[in-house]
Amino acid sequence: MSDTENASEKTALIRNSYEDSDYEEELEGCSGTPPCNPRSCLHRYFPVLIFICFLSFGSYFCYDNPAALQDTMIRDLDIDEGQFMAFYSFYSWPNVVLCMFGGYLIDRLFGVRLGSIIFSLFVTVGQVIFALGSLFNLYGLMCFGRFVFGIGGESLAVAQNTFAVKWFQGKELNMVFGLQLSFSRVGSTVNMNVMQPLYNLIDEHIHGYKCLGIALFIGAGTCIFSLLIAFTLAFFDKRADRILKRQAISSEEMIKFRDILTFPMPTWLISVICVAYYVAVFPFIGLGLVFFEMKFGLNPTSANAVNSLVYIISAGASPFFGFLIDRIGKNVFWVIIGIVITLGCHMMLAFTFMNPYIPMVIMGLSYSILASALWPMVALIIPAHQLGTAYGIMQAIQNLGLAVISLTAGIIVDKSGYLILEVFFMAWLCLALIAAVLLYLVDAARGGKLNYSSKKRNALKELEDEEKLKDN
């Protein structure tokens, strides 16, 4: 993108320029065909939705590069397991704070288009540093690379959410969030299956840490791919703003940092649910392998299969549940159902010897329900110009919760065993449940917007559009 275009994006944000003109742009030639025409609903799915999904592909792919090459990395770089785990700590700990600022910067300074380009750049540069570090066997440089990569990665996820809301608010938002979740899984699955063979292929010519470095450089290709997607998406988004005359944000409206304090109560309840629920699922999966082997007598291969069920099922099921929730509405109920079912699964795992495939499959499904119902709710209560910040805060709180609880869970299981650990997770789920019930009550007191059925939601939207037309 050229400088002038960048400039115009910024000025456009401030000036409300499209709003004033009555001029309806003619779309000629190819750009008039449905896939290219922002007025056509096909355009929303193809290509925009595809681009949104692939925006984070590189970041998810490279995030799990170390896991895919764990044994190789430990051997080639001559590091111990603790040093290896630091590759993940350098990613996650800074993001306990940073992605909140990332979201804020999207709202305040960059806009979602420039924001996603900048954060994609961070991701790419981070991965390149990481690969360079490996190429020269500099462990410190590699950690720095992961840090830079992390700054980009988490904030890019925030940008992706914001894009999704911008294009799909009031349409198929739940499904789109589900689909994003699937794609994050696709990214890390592809990585898990590709990186080791790739390493082996290069190993025929170059060996040791240099081979590793080259494999990581090739991995950086996916980041460049995502960077190109970010540019393309920015182009389409800007074009759609122009053609559809989407409202831009005025400077008075623009978010100030203290606005965070005025976020309505449901936002914070959603954040609580987000933390309390996710900490009961992901740290559990992190410790699950031994649990399935020892309690249920599974061999390591089946234990691994059971343990990854939640990931696999959520990749397949969340777009489906998202679609269903789009049709039916009533997000708060879905959230409550998701939490209760997950609680039941944890109880089955903790208090019975029932075949763990059953509770883990159900947990995968309930996680999909929760994830595709929970995140879009934020868009229903927070105005568009504050969304980046809101998602950033949610992501930051979630990162903090996951980091702290993963550590705590490890200590609990070492000291007191898996039964107490399961009870600990159940207590978190109960907290999530309380927050969800509170959310329902608070929301009901405010008119029940979050829990409208989709019928009612559509009816309201029409009513609102009519009023807008009248005002104009």
Added chain:
Amino acid sequence: MATAAGDFCMFLVLLLTCVHVSQAISRKVHTYSWPDCQKYSESCKEAQQQGYNVVYSKASLKSNDNLLYAFSTIGLPTVVMARTTSEDMNMEFDWDKLVNKSSLMDAISITGKGTVEYKFGVAFTKLIEYDDRNDTADLVVCEKNKGNFTIRSFEEFTWQPVEKNIKKDTFVFNSSDTFFPPSKSDNGSVSFKFFVRGSDGRSPDLPGLKYTGNETQIEFEIDKYTPSYNNSRFALEVAIVSQSTNKDMSVRVTETIDDEYAPGVFKIADLLSDPARKTEAGFVQWKPVAYFDKSRGRKSATEVQIYTLENLDEGEQLNKSALYAFFGEDLYDGSKVIKRISNISFGLPKDGFYVKNNYTEWTYAVGYGEPPHDAISMTVIIIISAGLGLPVIIIIFGALFTIVRKCRRSSEQQYEPINGSGSINRNNPQVN
């Protein structure tokens, strides 16, 4: 919510039925090494030089219930025990016989007024090292695949003399430097550490076996040995002899949901020498977990597996052990004793093999009567009740509160006109 509460109630009921109180026993325990040595000073001295260790332990209770133990490394590492009716009865050790492996018969006798009600013995016969190339951690599979085995009879081992003054009824049998034949240069060691118990309690170290006053807990250790193969794993061959006419010796594995005392271990195994009258027979008990690291923990835990119990009709290898010294000719009289033999292996696929830390530790117990089992502790019950009960109560009350409020509001609203669009205007959606 309803299902959660239901499950929880069912769980509580389960808990209450699980908790049962067993009678506590407190015995007076005395443990001596080299018993009766003054009487046979010549031969005893020779035995000491050879590392023919014997430790004698008496765990007595006034009410005609006494347990006598002898622990020995003569020939094979062996534990024998007897239950006698009188406090006056003692084991006597004839060192003239004990000093020579070929004259062991009746070297250990029980004297004094009273009757010997029951005799029980456990001996380790072989140390098996096998090359687990396919990482199955299964002896039978490895044998089928014709994997490499190095089998050492415990007869070939030599032992360091046990300490003279035993404190706290705890002592160790250590193999001497020239261990692990044929690789004599190796500086690793095999050891058995014994804890003779006289009252109820729980071992402070993992796997936190609960104990009663009727047993001795033993920690078996293979330390710092350079393995013969890259994928070496170890196993023990164990022989069990019980004075019994019943031939039903069997292993019973009990599952539990509670792993608070040994994180990640949900089973306990009891080898019962006579399951029909388990309160009057010997047992061997262990949690199916071994550790690959001295600082035992969840991360260094691996599995312990026992294979089929087989009949040991001849059992000639036993006549060079304290079993023969203790049972005498009865050892080979099928109408008086039953003998069984089995293998116990240490390892779980993908655990990194013995070579991971060059260390393996396994804890087991040898005792008499009903083997102790864990009940879910009060702490866990309290944590579960607090962790799950409180939120459930809060939610139930919250739900009641809302219903009551709703009912009230709907009765109030009857007096006001309902204005649906008004509420919509108030919540004017702001996006797009």
